[in-house]
Amino acid sequence: MQALVSLLKRDLSLAYRQRAELMQPLLFFVLVISLFPLGVGPEPKTLQLIGPGVIWVAAILSSLLGLERLFRDDFSDGSLEQLILSGTSLSGASLVKVFAHWVTSIFPLIILSPLLALFLHLTEPMYWALLKTLLLGTPLLSLIGAIAVGLTVGLNKGGMLLALLLLPVFVPLLIFATSAVEAASMGLQYNAQLAIIGAMLLFSLALAPFAIAYALRVSQN
Amino acid sequence: MSVLSVNNLSVVKRDRLLFSKVKFNVVAGSLTYLRGVNGAGKTSMLRVLAGLVEPESGEVLFQGEKIQDCRNDYALSLVYFGHKLGVNQTLTAVENILFWCDLHQVIATTEQVYKILAQLSLVGLEDIPVANLSAGQQRRVALARFWFKKNAKLWILDEPFTALDVQGIALLNQQIKTFLEKGGAVVMTSHQSLQIEYPTTEVTLEYNI
Amino acid sequence: MYFDGFQSFLDMGGYGLYVWLSFGVSFLSLAWLWLDSFFSKKALFKNVHAEQARLARIKVASENSENNGVQV
C-alpha cells in the first residue's frame, strides 16, 4: 500500500514538472471548440444544437492526445520493468497511474468546461448535464484508453493505432453523453443516460485495472 | 535446495526459437555466468528468469516453486538489472532511488542515499535531474539498488559493466563478491571477461538460426 | 466625486458586477504576473546557491579521497 502511495506522489510530482507538456491537450481542446463557431457561424441557435457533440468529440480527441504519455516514459526508461518486478500489485499500480493521469490531464478539461459552454451558448441546464456527463464519462475514457495504451506502448507507432482502437469503443459513451445534454436542453429528465454511463464506468473500474496489468505484462516481451 | 532451478526451458522470440531444453540450477552462494554470442538469447533468458517474459515451454522454479505462483516472495528476494536502467530522466537520482526503495519495501533515508551515492562517486550529482548525467553516471545511479536491498537472495545482471569506468567496475565486483560470500546467488552476462575471483559455473547458449 | 455616495459608487449605475469584475481581473492578473516573475527570480538565485553547495560538496569529497587514497 505504501508503494502505491509513493507511486501516486511520484506521478503527481512528475506531472507538475512536465506541466508545459500537460497544457497541450488542454489548448487543443479549447482551440478545436473555438474553431466551430468560425466554421459554422456565431448564431447561438446553431451553436447550441451542435454544442454537446462538439464538446464531447473534442474531449475524446484531446484525452487521446494525453493518453499517449501515460506509460511512454516509464516503458522507455525501464521503470515499468522495475514496477512489474517489485511485487506491488500491478493492477493497483495501473489504477493509481490512471487516476494520476486523469487528475492531471483530463480533470482540467472539466474545469474549463464552463468557458466552453459559454463559447457555444449552452443554456444553464445543458451545462449541468454536460458537467455530469463529463465527470462520469472522462474516467471511463482514461480507464479504457489505458488498456489500449498498455498494449501499444511497446510499438513506437502507437499514435494513430491508439485512435483506431479506442474511437469505436468510445461510441456508446459519446451517444449517451450527448443525448443526456440534448435532453437537458429540452428540459427533459436525463437520469437514464447518466445511469448507463455510470454503469459503464463502474464496469470498467472493476475490470480495466486487470486488463491494463495484463496488457503491460504482454508488452514486456 | 537450489535458489533457482531451470528445467528444459525453451524460448521463442519473434517466431525464432532462441534456445530449447536448457536445464541448470543456481545454488545459494554461486555465481552463474551466462555465455553466448550476440543473438544467442542471453537477455531473453535473463528476462524469463526474472519473470518478465513467459517461456515457450519449460519452467523456472524459485526455491522449488514456479515463479508465477510465488510472485511476491520472488519479488522480495530478486534484484534485476537489465539493459533499461529503470531510472526516470526527469526525477533526481535521490528521488529515483527513494522511489525504488519504496516500491521494493526497502526502508531508506535520504542520508543513506547520499552516503551510498558518495560511495558510487556521484557526489554533487545527487539532486539534479538524471537527464543531465552521463550514461556511466546514470548506470551508477541504477547500481545503487544493490546497496539497498539487503534481504535479496538472487541478483540477475544483464551486462552491468557497460559504460562503467575501471573504478566503477572494481566497485561493482567488490559488491558482488561480498553478496556471494554472504550466501547470495548471482546470474549474470557480460561481454567483458569476468575479473571476480570466485568459483563460477558457466552456462553456454548455442546460437541457432 | 461623480457619485454621491459610496453605495452608488459600488453600484456603478447597476453595472457594478461587470465593472468590478473587469478591474478585479485586470489587477489580479497584473499582480500574479509580477509575483510570478519576482519569485522565479528568487528561485534562480536559489538555484545558484544550490549549485555552489554542490561544488563545495564535490571539493570536500575530492579532498577526502586524496588524503586517504582512492576510495574503492
Added chain:
Amino acid sequence: MWKWLHPYAKTERTYQLCQLLLPWFSVFGLFIIILATVWGLAFAPTDYQQSDAYRIIYVHVPTAVLSKSLYIAMAVAAFVGLVWQVKTSFMAMMAFAPVGATVTFVSLVTGAAWGKPMWGTWWEWDARLTSQLILLFLFLGVISLYKAFDDKQQAGKAAGVMAVVGIINLPIIHYSVEWWNTLHQGATIMKLDKPSMPPEMLWPLLLSILGWILVCGAISMLRLQNEILQRDLKRPWVVKLALNEHVWGDKK
C-alpha cells in the same frame, strides 16, 4: 566602436540596464495606473448611452492596445534575433510573450464583461473579441513551443520563427474575422465601439494606457532579467550577484 556590443558582456550590461530602469518604471507605472483608475472610475462623468458600464474601457482599451503592441514587440525582437543572431533579443522576446498573453487574456475578460450588458450573454463571437482570442492562442503557441525544447538556444530560434509567422498572419486574421463577422451581421446588434469621448473622459483613458505601458514594461524587464539569469546561471557575474543578493536580503 561596437566593443560594448560584445555578446558576452551584453547580457550582463542588459541586466544592469534593466536593474537601473526597473524601479522607475514600476513606481511611476503603478502610480499612474492607480491615478488613472481612480480618476476614470470615480471622477469621470457617466456616458448617456451606456451609463457607468462604459468605465470598463479604462481597463479594456489599454489591455487591447497593449496586447497587439506586445505581440508586435515580441515579433520585432524575434526578427532581430533571427536576422542579426542577437541572443539577448530572443530573451527579450520570451520576456514579452507571457506579459502579452496575460494582457490579451485580461482584454478578453474585460471585453466580455463589457459586452454582457449589451448582448445579454457573457461571450459573443464579436469580430474584435474573436481576433483577440486568436491572438491569445498565437501567444500561447509561441510560449509552449519555447517550453518544449530543452536547449534554450534552439528554443529561442524556433519560437522566434513562430512569432514572425504570427505577426505576418495577424492582419490576415483580423480582416478575415471582420469579414466573417459582417457575413453573420445578424447575430450582433451593436458593435463594441468606444463611446464618443469628451475630454474629461479621454484624459483618464490616455493616462491609464500610459500606466499600463509602464507596468507591462517593468514586468517585461524583470522577466528579461530572469531569462538572462537563466541563460548565464553558471557565469561568475551571476554567481557574484546571487551571493550579494543573499547577504543584503532582497534589494528590489
